Amino acid sequence: MNVxxxxxxxxxxxxxxxxxxxxxxxxxxxxxxxxxxxxxxxLAIPPGCMGGVGVVGWNKQSGAKVPVFFPLLDNTASMxxxxxxxYEAQGRHDINVVAFAGDGATVDAGFQALSGAAERGDRxxxxxxxxxxxxxxxxxxxxxxxxxxxxSTTPVSxxxxxxxxxxxxxxxxxxxMHDIPYMxxxxxxxxxxxxxxxxxxxxxxxxxxxxxxxxxxxxxxxIKSEESIEVARKAVKSRYFPLFEARxxxxxxxxxxxxxxxxxxxxxxxxxxRHLGEAEIQELQRITDERYTFLEAMERVSEEA
Amino acid sequence: MTKDYVAPMGEGIYEVNTGDWRTRHxxxxxxxxxxxxxxxxxxxxxxxxxxxxxxxxxVFAIDLSYCKGCGVCSHECPHDxxxxxxxxxR
Amino acid sequence: xxxxxxxxxxxAAAWAARLAxxxxxAAYPITPQTPVVEYLTQFYADGQLQCQMSEVDSEHSAMSxxxxxxxxxxxxxxxxxxxxxxxxxxxYFRASTLRLPIVMNIVNREMISPQTVWGGPQDSxxxxxxxxxxxxxxxxxxxxDTTVQAFRIAEHPEVLLPINVCYDGFYLSHMSExxxxxxxxxxxxxxxxxxxxHILLDPERPAAVDPLxxxxxxxxxxxxxxxxxxxxxxxxxxxNASYADRFGRDWGGLIEQYRMEDAKYAVVTLGxxxxxxxxxxxxxxNAGIPxxxxxxxxxxxxxxxEVAEALGRIESLGVIDRNVSFGWNTGILFQELRSALxxxxxxxAYIPFVGGLGGEDITLDLVNSAVDQxxxxxxxGNQIESAVWLETNDARSLx
Numbered sequence: 001m002n003v004x005x006x007x008x009x010x011x012x013x014x015x016x017x018x019x020x021x022x023x024x025x026x027x028x029x030x031x032x033x034x035x036x037x038x039x040x041x042x043l044a045i046p047p048g049c050m051g052g053v054g055v056v057g058w059n060k061q062s063g064a065k066v067p068v069f070f071p072l073l074d075n076t077a078s079m080x081x082x083x084x085x086x087y088e089a090q091g092r093h094d095i096n097v098v099a100f101a102g103d104g105a106t107v108d109a110g111f112q113a114l115s116g117a118a119e120r121g122d123r124x125x126x127x128x129x130x131x132x133x134x135x136x137x138x139x140x141x142x143x144x145x146x147x148x149x150x151x152s153t154t155p156v157s158x159x160x161x162x163x164x165x166x167x168x169x170x171x172x173x174x175x176x177m178h179d180i181p182y183m184x185x186x187x188x189x190x191x192x193x194x195x196x197x198x199x200x201x202x203x204x205x206x207x208x209x210x211x212x213x214x215x216x217x218x219x220x221x222x223i224k225s226e227e228s229i230e231v232a233r234k235a236v237k238s239r240y241f242p243l244f245e246a247r248x249x250x251x252x253x254x255x256x257x258x259x260x261x262x263x264x265x266x267x268x269x270x271x272x273x274r275h276l277g278e279a280e281i282q283e284l285q286r287i288t289d290e291r292y293t294f295l296e297a298m299e300r301v302s303e304e305a
Numbered sequence: 306m307t308k309d310y311v312a313p314m315g316e317g318i319y320e321v322n323t324g325d326w327r328t329r330h331x332x333x334x335x336x337x338x339x340x341x342x343x344x345x346x347x348x349x350x351x352x353x354x355x356x357x358x359x360x361x362x363x364v365f366a367i368d369l370s371y372c373k374g375c376g377v378c379s380h381e382c383p384h385d386x387x388x389x390x391x392x393x394x395r
Numbered sequence: 396x397x398x399x400x401x402x403x404x405x406x407a408a409a410w411a412a413r414l415a416x417x418x419x420x421a422a423y424p425i426t427p428q429t430p431v432v433e434y435l436t437q438f439y440a441d442g443q444l445q446c447q448m449s450e451v452d453s454e455h456s457a458m459s460x461x462x463x464x465x466x467x468x469x470x471x472x473x474x475x476x477x478x479x480x481x482x483x484x485x486x487y488f489r490a491s492t493l494r495l496p497i498v499m500n501i502v503n504r505e506m507i508s509p510q511t512v513w514g515g516p517q518d519s520x521x522x523x524x525x526x527x528x529x530x531x532x533x534x535x536x537x538x539x540d541t542t543v544q545a546f547r548i549a550e551h552p553e554v555l556l557p558i559n560v561c562y563d564g565f566y567l568s569h570m571s572e573x574x575x576x577x578x579x580x581x582x583x584x585x586x587x588x589x590x591x592x593h594i595l596l597d598p599e600r601p602a603a604v605d606p607l608x609x610x611x612x613x614x615x616x617x618x619x620x621x622x623x624x625x626x627x628x629x630x631x632x633x634x635n636a637s638y639a640d641r642f643g644r645d646w647g648g649l650i651e652q653y654r655m656e657d658a659k660y661a662v663v664t665l666g667x668x669x670x671x672x673x674x675x676x677x678x679x680x681n682a683g684i685p686x687x688x689x690x691x692x693x694x695x696x697x698x699x700x701e702v703a704e705a706l707g708r709i710e711s712l713g714v715i716d717r718n719v720s721f722g723w724n725t726g727i728l729f730q731e732l733r734s735a736l737x738x739x740x741x742x743x744a745y746i747p748f749v750g751g752l753g754g755e756d757i758t759l760d761l762v763n764s765a766v767d768q769x770x771x772x773x774x775x776g777n778q779i780e781s782a783v784w785l786e787t788n789d790a791r792s793l794x
Contacts, residue, residue: 004342005363008355016371017320023375028349040598059612060308061319062603067596069604075459082463085447089418089469116452191346226376229347311619312494312594315603
């Protein structure tokens with residue numbers, strides 16, 4: 001069965017009506033991922049977009065057909081470690097224990113908890129949907145926000161100066177360096193790749209599996225809803241967000257873009273970058289080239305080892 | 306479990322009527338559609354369902370109940386088989 | 396047959412945790428609690444404790460791990476002190492409002508600043524309104540017995556709240572005493588296994604835990620929580636009696652009264668300072684002074700009725716607080732007590748003593764002087780509004 005038939009026939013385990021923005025590719029990613037994970041799953045959704053849109057429910061109702069709960073913003077990985085230990089104590093070894101967390105809860109406030117769980121080798125599957133900011137609460141910056149981007153806490157002045165000063169934290173690489181059994185970056189525009197990565201991560205038994213998904217935010221970045229997937233695709237085609245895997249730090253690049261598009265092409269249809277001048281765009285191209293060169297070098301070393 | 310919870314729990318599914326949101330809806334043109342299913346891959350609300358009759362190839366149809374009218378299906382369709390039509394007053 | 400050993404307070408706590416057979420333990424070391432973690436990991440390594448043990452990265456993670464584990468319906472245990480308790484405050488508040496019956500020993504330690512590691516209940520008293528049950532103990536036997544009882548209190552179907560058993564850092568944690576360790580089989584009968592019927596994450600019965608909640612519903616949950624604290628008053632008393640029946644040691648339940656029958660004067664205490672006060676009570680009684688002791692064991696729920704009744708015929712009393720309440724200019728126990736006394740018709744004279752902060756001793760001399768002041772205060776009937784300090788010579792020579 002190919003991926004299209006698989007996804008068209010598997011049960012959608014999220015409520016059919018959630019208040020995600022029109023065209024939101026995080027909603028798409030969550031539904032896709034849950035079709036693969038299946039009903040034997042406990043799902044942690046920390047404060048953020050997916051919590052805000054109702055996946056954890058309201059009052060006495062739920063927003064998902066699997067057990068789902070709100071961790072705190074900063075302890076998703078720890079609560080999941082505890083849940084895994086609780087099930088192990090009861091001899092229930094086959095339950096998927098999964099986080100679906102935004103970059104705020106992962107790269108900023110929840111980093112310590114995640115790093116601790118990764119180091120301990122706790123058997124959880126942690127998925128981060130990276131929309132480059134605290135979008136649910138009004139687009140505040142996170143350490144995963146791109147350099148130069150407008151956010152509500154790094155706004156742009158009337159004469160076009162401002163935006164976030166620091167480059168995007170290279171979080172997939174940070175997690176890869178935790179020496180975990182499986183780390184993968186993924187995109188909602190590359191569905192077969194994403195599905196394969198979720199299936200691989202589910203099968204990991206010796207420690208923490210981590211997937212970092214790049215989800216351009218339509219409302220927060222200023223993208224037309226119908227271009228949702230196209231922009232996500234361009235992030236990969238420009239190599240700004242490369243798709244790769246790391247198994248105990250051994251790197252494999254999955255999508256080898258033969259003729260990468262310039263980063264400026266990727267930035268063009270995104271309002272939050274509109275104010276960038278030539279120099280700032282060049283800087284984003286430079287960091288893209290630098291990180292990709294580094295990644296290729298790591299892949300070479302991994303092949304030789 | 307009765308719903309007289311002592312601690313915050315929720316059972317049963319909460320649904321927002323997102324079909325009410327849209328200002329345009331997708332219309333599939335089967336004379337251009339090749340049933341590739343790419344639209345179903347990218348619909349964020351899982352509105353495009355596939356159906357298989359025995360060994361025949363899977364065919365796709367849009368269920369508008371929760372469709373928010375984002376236009377991704379139309380944009381991603383490789384054969385321009387989906388048009389986005391303005392909603393008229395309902 | 397129970398065994399008798401010489402244990403420091405931390406080892407007594409570790410023994411109680413071991414006997415209770417928790418299924419998940421996550422504890423982060425902090426002075427003066429660290430030996431508890433070390434004893435437990437040693438028990439675990441030696442195969443004497445079967446559980447899931449997490450080598451956790453901070454106290455915030457420790458309480459997070461336990462809230463997660465408890466949501467799968469298993470018995471959980473941890474311990475901490477001062478800065479660690481402060482760090483875990485975020486998931487700590489949630490453990491009680493999710494009604495998770497986690498048991499935690501707090502090895503009471505002063506809060507920084509100034510820089511300090513020494514004992515005192517400032518840490519746990521400052522968090523007294525986070526919804527947990529809180530019991531305070533006087534010696535190492537009481538640590539062991541009360542911690543075992545704590546599991547039964549917390550998991551009682553009318554309570555279902557997490558519980559702290561607090562003991563003074565260094566005074567108890569690092570001091571060795573004769574302690575009787577009950578037999579595992581006896582404790583197994585006293586503590587049947589825990590299963591959760593009220594909040595659970597289980598794919599066999601999908602549900603959301605902690606959906607976003609409107610005000611009217613939050614109000615209902617708060618009311619139920621407060622009712623559970625009130626139910627705990629009865630449960631704490633019953634569990635104490637049940638334990639006394641089986642193991643032969645009765646700690647009094649919510650409060651303990653010592654030589655109060657015909658007392659005209661009283662000292663009210665919390666924690667290990669009670670030991671020094673007992674000695675002085677006996678000393679004064681020998682001299683014919685009718686003074687008694689009320690030891691508050693349960694701070695949450697606060698035993699307002701019991702305390703008001705015990706002090707109903709007292710002319711003059713003093714509270715010894717090893718902590719401060721900054722805005723009131725007294726200690727914390729004093730305020731709680733005065734609030735409870737207001738309901739009774741008796742209006743005794745009172746003195747809010749504060750002493751023993753940051754590792755300073757509350758010596759027998761200081762307690763003796765405190766009782767003298769209480770007795771003297773009876774004639775004037777003064778209700779003193781600000782702290783009367785019990786200071787050793789060290790402090791006086793510096794100022």
